[in-house]
Amino acid sequence: MLIDTHAHLFYPDFINDLDEVIDRARGKNIGAIIVPATNLASCEQVVKLCEKYDIVYGAVGIHPHDTAEWDESYIVNIEEFAKERKIVAIGEIGLDYYYDFSPKDKQISAFRSQLDLAADINLPVIVHNRMSDDDTLEILSSYCGKGLKGHLHCYNAPLEHAIKYISMGYYISFTGNITFKKADDLRHILRSVSIDNLLLETDSPFMTPAPHRGKRNEPSNVMLVAEKIAEIKGMAMQEVIDRTSYNAFRLYGINGGEGGKYTYKLYDALYINITNRCNANCVFCSRKTDPSIKDYDLGLKKSEEPDSSVYINEIGDPAQYKEIVFCGYGEPTIRWDVVKEIAAYVKQEGGRTRLNTNGHGSYINKKNIASEMKGLIDEVSVSLNTISRSQYAELMGIDQEMFDVMIEFTKQVRDSGIEVTMTIVDLPEVDAEKAKKFTEEEMKVKFRVRSYF
Ligand code: SF4
Ligand SMILES: [Zn+2]
Ligand SMILES: [Zn+2]
Structure with missing residues (x-):
């Protein structure tokens, strides 16, 4: 059973065929999908998706793109959403200096407040980082020793940072980006880190893996990401699936069903x-x-x-x-x-x-x-x-x-x-x-x- 730890299924891209998307995911042996919210409106959508689909779990938080209007009072709302039964993380939160959607200082204060909340209520965090490597590492390092657990999704920072995150107990994941022709740097990082620190994700509807580039991405494609990881690391596909699912369980406490083979x-x-x-x-x-x-x-x-x-x-x-x-x-x-x-x-x-x-x-x-x-x-x-x-x-x-x-x-x-x-x-x-x-x-x-x- 595979776990797609990152898919934004509330995006308008899925409005017409979400039932089929979920069915296709089940057909590919995907036992759980984590849907991270990006703003307060999508927090609500995520909670509804969790109620509707048994294999959907959620994360609630404000994405750096959506922090332009950040207000400390949002924390109360996020904390309320986080009490829902299938919410397993605070996310997606972080920093993004690539796009200029929200001022840096707003991004940083929203990030820190949400990290504080996660540490308080003992939920892991799903972290987004783009062109903000040093600040992300510095901020997350400052939570070291506070028991905060987390996941650097769509990893694109240097290898040395990956090693530091892993030493702090974080997990990292790659998306379809690992299949792209120009992704030698990422493949090098993947080769250098242990499977014990990896998760699977699609980042749907974005980051569609080869050979479907240009099309909308969806959770069933997480299989292609797993295949690429198996190929690059020279591991059996089943081992990649088992080990990453186990990691997802360790971090998020989800296992896609009750009971199993053993x-x-x-x-x-x-x-x-x-x-x-x-x-x-x-x-x-x-x-x-x-x-x-x-x-x-x-x-x-x-x-x-x-x-x-x-x-x-x-x-x-x-x-x-x-x-x-x-x-x-x-x-x-x-x-x-x-x-x-x-x-x-x-x-x-x-x-x-x-x-x-x-x-x-x-x-x-x-x-x-x-x-x-x-x-x-x-x-x-x-x-x-x-x-x-x-x-x-x-x-x-x-x-x-x-x-x-x-x-x-x-x-x-x-x-x-x-x-x-x-x-x-x-x-x-x-x-x-x-x-x-x-x-x-x-x-x-x-x-x-x-x-x-
Ligand atoms: S102790 Fe007897 S009943 Fe129990 S497993 Fe062994 S053989 Fe079966
Ligand atoms: Zn992201
Ligand atoms: Zn995302």
């Missing part, structure tokens, strides 16, 4: 499919024969297991879910480091985490993983399955000693103050009453009967 939504929770591998082989588990739940195919070969960034990208804002659950047809603690990385992200972003496990994680990882859970995992669900050691071994296709491993792990988690539930599957041969009594009275944790997988 996560699945059940009720109001998001489940994370970490692995299909397991040290056990339960009689009731269809991990090997039919690893699906509802419409979700949870089949995952070891070679397909993604790293934490892919899961994080799919999760998006974890606070939109009741909880993020590590659970699939496999034992998640087999990839304990990945679980920890994802959990750290979820906790940092204000979400809640639950780990569903067979309780063998410390054995699998050859270390006490219960002691590493504090602050990362809010709740642990351990498969007790039965209280008979021999039945446990039979049901799970493992040694009886693993029962003791599971019990010891559960006690450690419980004693570290994490909420614990022990579960059994509702099989006729399992004595649910005894399991409940053992769990609640001896283990002193919660008990639940879970349905057959």
Whole structure:
């Protein structure tokens, strides 16, 4: 899924066919489009576009061209617009000394005030700079250390400046300009910066990439920009798409949809499919024969297991879910480091985490993983399955000693103050009453009967 981080879809150029433009974008696998406003009137239009199209997100602010009439009272309006749910940035703001549309001093005060606002309300900024390289860098540098995050769009300043911006945590992006014949300087910058600092954009309706130059630009053309980046950097196209989308998510918190290939939504929770591998082989588990739940195919070969960034990208804002659950047809603690990385992200972003496990994680990882859970995992669900050691071994296709491993792990988690539930599957041969009594009275944790997988 690609993300076009910059398209002015409120321009009159789109008045007759915006529905088709959006459809074409979807057809090219574009999962999100950020539409930056340029003045107060377009802030309102952007909010409406966000309501109308699920893939549209917005930024609100006053473009340097529109600052001739700048008035400090505009900040109140921008802040109001910024409270709308799908507004993800303050922009487009900045400096433009190429055109003489607004006096420099007006441009600078509007820029600074909007940067102050962004820092205050903790939104990233989308920055426009044309022939104002030194002032832009100086002003943005003065916000260093204030936690301001941002994006230099349609990058056209020197390489040394790009390096400074990147060191300040900013992202940069190129438009169709990267495909132009005379753009060797830009291609040199592109070659010199890491994909980890790049975003994709079109700047529609402007900056149409080759071979469509001269025509109106639109988000579906972001594919051509991505292709050029892949070619110049000698990377696979899919990697450019994945990495830039991840960057867009890191900066703007958007991921173009709920759930994805490696996560699945059940009720109001998001489940994370970490692995299909397991040290056990339960009689009731269809991990090997039919690893699906509802419409979700949870089949995952070891070679397909993604790293934490892919899961994080799919999760998006974890606070939109009741909880993020590590659970699939496999034992998640087999990839304990990945679980920890994802959990750290979820906790940092204000979400809640639950780990569903067979309780063998410390054995699998050859270390006490219960002691590493504090602050990362809010709740642990351990498969007790039965209280008979021999039945446990039979049901799970493992040694009886693993029962003791599971019990010891559960006690450690419980004693570290994490909420614990022990579960059994509702099989006729399992004595649910005894399991409940053992769990609640001896283990002193919660008990639940879970349905057959
Ligand atoms: S422990 Fe869980 S994932 Fe592993 S075989 Fe048993 S039910 Fe399946
Ligand atoms: Zn711009
Ligand atoms: Zn723009």
